[in-house]
Amino acid sequence: MVLANAVTAVTMALRGELKRDKSVVLIGEDIGLNGGVFRSTDGLFKEFGKDRVIDTPLSELGIAGAAVGMAVNGMKPVAEIQFSGFLYASFDQLVSHAGRIRGRSRGRFTCPMVIRAPAGGGIRALELHCECNEALFAHTPGLKVVYPSTPYDVKGLLAAAIRDPDPVVFLEPMRIYRAIKEEVPEEDYVIPLGKANVVREGTDMTIITWGALVKYTLEAVEKIKDKVNVEVIDLRTIYPFDVEAIIASVKKTGRAMVVHEAPRTSGFGAEIVAQINEKALDSMEAPVVRVTGYDTVLPFANLENEYIPSEKRIIAGIHKVMDY
Amino acid sequence: MVKKVLKTFEIDYLQVLDEHGKVDESLMPKVTDDDLKKLYENMILVRTFDKKAFSLQRQGRIGTYLEVRGQEASQVGSTYAMKDKDWLFPMYRSTGALIVRGQPMTRMLQYWGGDERGLISPDEFNNFPIAIPVGTQALHALGAGWASKLTGDGLVSVVYLGDGATSKEDFMSAMNFAGVYNAATVFIVENNQFAISTHRDEQTGSETIAQKAIAFGFEGIQVDGNDVLAVYKVTKDAVDKARRGDGPTLIECYTYRMGDHSTSDDAARYRDQKEVEEWAKKDPIDRMEKFMTEKGLLDDTYKDKVQADSTAAVKEAIDAYEKVEPANPEDIFTYMYAEMPTQLKEQFEEYKESKK
Structure with missing residues (x-):
């Protein structure tokens, strides 16, 4: 057990999945040496190297679309979008492609990717940094949408999202990133998606x-x-x-x-x-x-x-x- | 004060086979007579299928269709350089590429006839479903090529785009990422001069599309897109380079869309017929026939046989298409997720009930 906040729980889940599955790769802006704008990938770059924890050019559309291509070619990309308002730039790729690949190819190709973004207000963030846009994704066929509320759930749900065979939008409530600390098991566990x-x-x-x-x-x-x-x-x-x-x-x-x-x-x-x-x-x-x-x-x-x-x-x- | 030139650049253009059927032997790619015949046969097959698909649309036997006429060389020549398991990211006008890549013509008719099963890639190929939004597939190709680079699986991704797609953010992002990561991706822009009615000159201020690669840190080349030998040569070089781990290439195939944008379009509204006639003189198949005749590889008997074989193959595909069992409507539900979500399950039951 570790006393962890939600940010640490994200890191723990990512570390666990990077260790567990060689096809898991993290992509996003400033997630490498810098550890992400919220530090949720802190230390992972040093631990897993530049080919598993990859800083990308500044394009949320590019990150989402590249993740689609990586996922169909056998990888499990976990993409970080710095703030939920920037997901709008990714939206076309998620709606037009990620959610449709399995159906359009009649199961020949699949898109096991996760796109993570901090969401929701309450921490005096800049505008468009704190959008509450879960309904947009819930209304998009082919996607799954997860929105955890505690460090324990963050770890278990993120692990489940990464292991899920379909694209998952994983929204992380910024307001409780550091507001809750609780005991989080270091050992592996998943919380099944779709269970309240x-x-x-x-x-x-x-x-x-x-x-x-x-x-x-x-x-x-x-x-x-x-x-x-x-x-x-x-x-x-x-x-x-x-x-x-x-x-x-x-x-x-x-x-x-x-x-x-x-x-x-x-x-x-x-x-x-x-x-x-x-x-x-x-x-x-x-x-x-x-x-x-x-x-x-x-x-x-x-x-x-x-x-x-x-x-x-x-x-x-x-x-x-x-x-x- | 320091003032100096930091960078200058050049863009190569390649033509091996000119419109009169003459080749520059010094530029010839390494191809056997058998390769030449295959390239020719594929172009005839593509043209035969394309003509037939167009008329099937006019007869109401398939839905909207987008002709490939005039672009046979740029598609056949480039896909011919790929390995089967390489990744193809086609667009709606990539019929020629798909035919070379073993996508059954029956399935292609199924797709244009409104059946998702038409997009299923044969197992021995990785043919991604056709992209309908313009340019989005550039990123998928980048992602696949980037993954190949990371996993070292030895595969290459090849994406087909039109000149219009080079204005899209997806294209620019994909090119940018490809340059940064040295992705195993080949970008083929078939510059057919039109995005529906918008002329290439209104699409970008760049003199060539090929030069856009320079800004992203890799090589771009313009090739006569109606010259199957030049297209094959540059694509083979680009694919080999990507496979070696030496990064991406942008190939601009300079060609012309001989048909309308789609079966719903009327190009006479926005372009001069004289221009079309001028381009007809540069036909990719005519010049290949002249060259092969000269080389002693093509005579009337062979030519008639190739045409007859293509006509028969297309007819067989159409017959099979019209006999395809209707899709199982339940597929609408079953292919959305690996495991059907609770909500969808409930709707699926409701659907089945409504059919009783």
Whole structure:
């Protein structure tokens, strides 16, 4: 066991996979000697050399497209995009190619690649450094989307993502990169993609959330635990997502709320509400509430906390659900 | 104050076989008579298939099709230099390249007829699915060639692009990465003078496309794209160089798109028929026939036989295409992921239910 934050957990997972599988190769901007802008590849360049931990020219489109070509030719590229807002430059390659290769070649070629990016606001980053764009990728056939919330999960989910035979977008919540430290096993383990985690058991209502907001939702829920006993589900994987866990929980509690940072309209919360509607309407005692970012761009640092669901808004949402 | 010339550059142009069928023996690539015949036979096969595919579209037996007419030499000559297991990254007008690379013509008709199975590469080749967005395949080729360089698998990747694609970010990124990593990649730009209606001169301010390689730190060369011998020669050199680990090459095949952009286009709207007629005089097959006749490799009997064989092969492919079992609609779902995700599984069940 190592007391690790999420950045260290990324490094641990990458180190483990580099050791385990010779075809794994890391590519990205400044990931070599510099160890990445968040230091998540710290030390790996020295340990594995320049042919396994590779600094690339500054082109997010190039990184994504090159990863596609490497993946079809037998490698397992793990590409780092420095910030989630720069993923837009990679988007064409992910949508038009990475997600389609298996289908277009009818299984002759596959694209086992991972594209990692820090995502989400809350650390006063520059604009476009903190986008919450999971829904874009979840809406892209052929991709998988993972959004962990703790160091332990980061390590297990990243290992699973790298071993997955299909392309995975791995979003790392910047806000908890260094905000949580916990015991992380040094030995190998994976957390299967598509499985949610009930991080707090409760009986009165269910909150479904992911990424950095798991921590802040749990903190909010603690504050009102004497009044409301909330079950909290950390979705962990956005696509495919663990609908069974959601439905089992809301059938038990009869009330639900989704909390996410991304804009509300067509945000992934909408999909969860639709699933509850389709599969558990009879069990529901109140409409499902969404506490989310607004349909605005994420404000610059000074106003970002006006946008990101706050403890106050989460608690207000809980009351709205409970008081219905 | 210091003022000096830091860099000057030159771009080579190569033509071995001129439009009158004369070759410069000093420039001849190492080819046997058998190679010459194969190059010729492949060009006839490509042209025969191309004509037939065009008419199949007009008859409504396949969907949109993009003619390769005029570019037979640039595709046949270059793919002929590849090893089977090398990686081909074709685009929508790479029919000629695919034919040489063993892609069954039946499958090519399937693709243009709307069947994904047409993109399946034969096992003995690595023919990547045709790229439909312009230029994106440059990066895939770079990635594959970079991987080959890293793993030392001895393979080379060859990508086909049009002049229009050289304006795309993907092309520039791929060239840039290739230069940095010395990737085992050969970039073939078939400069056919048009991207739909946009003329080459409106695509880039560069005098040649080949010179773009200079900016990325490797060699670029322009070749007469209607000269199958020159195209073969430069591609063979480039492929050998990449295989040795000596890095990428950009080859600009200077050619002409004799047909419309696609079966939905009408080039008469934007180009002068006289220009087309001038280019017809530079036809890649005519000049090869003149040369081979002169060399005693081609007579009427052989010529008729090659044409008859090609016509028969294309007919056989069309017959097979029209008898292909319809695709299993369930393939829509089963090939999205290695393991079908929960959500898709549910939709798959719903689909099957809807068919009952």
